[in-house]
Amino acid sequence: MSKKPTVGPALHKVIMVGSGGVGKSALTLQFMYDEFVEDYEPTKADSYRKKVVLDGEEVQIDILDTAGQEDYAAIRDNYFRSGEGFLCVFSITDDESFQATQEFREQILRVKNDESIPFLLVGNKCDLSDKRKVPLNECQTRAQQWQVPYVETSAKTRENVDKVSASWCVSVCVCTCVRVCVCALFYVRICSCIVVLFLTKLLALSTIYILRLFRVNSCAELCHIAVLCVSFVSFLISFELHLT
Numbered sequence: 001m002s003k004k005p006t007v008g009p010a011l012h013k014v015i016m017v018g019s020g021g022v023g024k025s026a027l028t029l030q031f032m033y034d035e036f037v038e039d040y041e042p043t044k045a046d047s048y049r050k051k052v053v054l055d056g057e058e059v060q061i062d063i064l065d066t067a068g069q070e071d072y073a074a075i076r077d078n079y080f081r082s083g084e085g086f087l088c089v090f091s092i093t094d095d096e097s098f099q100a101t102q103e104f105r106e107q108i109l110r111v112k113n114d115e116s117i118p119f120l121l122v123g124n125k126c127d128l129s130d131k132r133k134v135p136l137n138e139c140q141t142r143a144q145q146w147q148v149p150y151v152e153t154s155a156k157t158r159e160n161v162d163k164v165s166a167s168w169c170v171s172v173c174v175c176t177c178v179r180v181c182v183c184a185l186f187y188v189r190i191c192s193c194i195v196v197l198f199l200t201k202l203l204a205l206s207t208i209y210i211l212r213l214f215r216v217n218s219c220a221e222l223c224h225i226a227v228l229c230v231s232f233v234s235f236l237i238s239f240e241l242h243l244t
Helices: 024-033 070-081 095-112 126-131 136-146 161-214 219-243
Strands: 010-018 045-054 057-066 085-091 119-124 150-152
Touching: 010 024, 010 070, 010 095, 024 045, 024 057, 024 085, 024 119, 024 161, 057 070, 070 095, 085 095, 095 119, 095 136, 119 136, 119 161, 136 150, 150 161
Parallel strands: 010 057, 010 085, 085 119, 119 150
Antiparallel strands: 045 057
């Protein structure tokens, strides 16, 4: 007896963006392996995959840690197209990295053409609050303007790392479910329209057949049949509207 094919956990792709040196790789490694890497080495593009459990269901999160340097700006579009959600990271000790989040946001929206795409603004290095250069209220204001969540993290102490990972996992999974439901409703509507058109065509052919069969000659009989046809078509239309 052949075994039934097993369906693996759903896979969701999250893209990590931000300027160089803000701690994107350190955050990713903390999430993946619970470890902090002190030394900074510029990243080209590293991909990581981890299984997590959401509401009792196992899913796989594929994290793409992208390069923040301008040298790699031209290839970001290819990465962004495949992303289902985005983490935009800056350092609270570096105002320039905070200003750069605007450019990353605009580039993502240009590529995805969807303002509802899951997006999380992350202020990293909150353990260095004494060296803070980006005021908290500015970070919160920008997040409110974009209508996205804002979280401050520390890759060094692991503060809020789990909160960020849980937030992006839930956002991406919910967004995916919503899109599946919208597509399903769209196909239901298409199918209902096809059914209505088919039945209307069938009604027209049946009417012609009845006219020929009973040799309807009087206007009264013809009007009576027409009223019945209109009533039936109205029923079909109301049925289609009810489905949609």
